[in-house]
Amino acid sequence: MCGACYAESPCHKIEWQFKGKQGCDRHKLRLLWECRNCGAMFKIPALWVDGWCHRCFTPFREMEKQQKFWIM
Ligand SMILES: [Zn+2]
Ligand SMILES: [Zn+2]
Structure with missing residues (x-):
């Protein structure tokens, strides 16, 4: 998950x-798969309608x- 893409x-x-x-690739940021704040793994993307952890x-x-x- 890229927060910068999501913001756009x-x-x-x-x-x-x-x-x-x-x-x-667009923002050169490492993708996140869990919340940096609480450590929860993100749910499956289809359920990301809320847009928050x-x-x-x-x-x-x-x-x-x-x-x-992120450096390639
Ligand atoms: Zn991005
Ligand atoms: Zn969280």
Whole structure:
């Protein structure tokens, strides 16, 4: 999950699901698979209608700040 992508258009990107995909090509940020705030694993993308962590309610778009810079 890329918070920066999510901030631009709040829906799941299919390319995040590709096997071996580690980072976002557009923002050069490492993808997140769990909440940095509470450690909860994200639910399956089809359920991401809410746009925030189901446990601590941190909005996905705010997680952009917590994504590590990704060097290919
Ligand atoms: Zn992105
Ligand atoms: Zn959380």
